[in-house]
Amino acid sequence: MRAPFLGLAGVAAACLMTIAVPAQAQQRIAAVNDTVLAAQACNVCHGSATYVSPTMPPIHGADAGALYSALIDFKTDKRPYTIMGRIARGYSDEQLKALADYLSKN
Numbered sequence: 001m002r003a004p005f006l007g008l009a010g011v012a013a014a015c016l017m018t019i020a021v022p023a024q025a026q027q028r029i030a031a032v033n034d035t036v037l038a039a040q041a042c043n044v045c046h047g048s049a050t051y052v053s054p055t056m057p058p059i060h061g062a063d064a065g066a067l068y069s070a071l072i073d074f075k076t077d078k079r080p081y082t083i084m085g086r087i088a089r090g091y092s093d094e095q096l097k098a099l100a101d102y103l104s105k106n
Contacts, residue, residue, distance in 0.1 A: 035098045038091070042103065049106055064104035071096040 047053035049060040059067060073079035075088035075096065088096065 031098065034095070035102045038095070038099050039102050039106065042099075059103050060106060062104055064100045067100035067103055068097050071100060 042059060043051075045053065046056045046059045052058050070079065071084075071088050071091075072093065074081060074084040075091075075093075077085055079085075091099070
């Protein structure tokens with residue numbers, strides 16, 4: 001007979017890990033996951049750290065301050081652009097800062 005994927009011990013360990021992680025740590029983990037997902041969405045148009053788009057400016061490895069400033073300018077329509085303003089308005093300033101920081105390092 002095949003053993004279950006996690007087994008009873010695996011399920012119990014997963015439950016205990018969920019309980020043992022403080023809520024504040026869970027929020028930080030969720031924020032990091034959100035930032036990574038947002039950065040992956042940026043890759044669709046701007047390319048990634050390993051692929052440079054032929055039509056959009058590269059943003060991976062760019063200066064975090066410059067990226068954040070551009071995102072805020074898009075968000076506040078100081079830098080009008082058809083799609084970027086709509087995208088930037090979907091994020092808080094803190095989320096845009098985290099995204100700029102992440103993209104500058106990856």
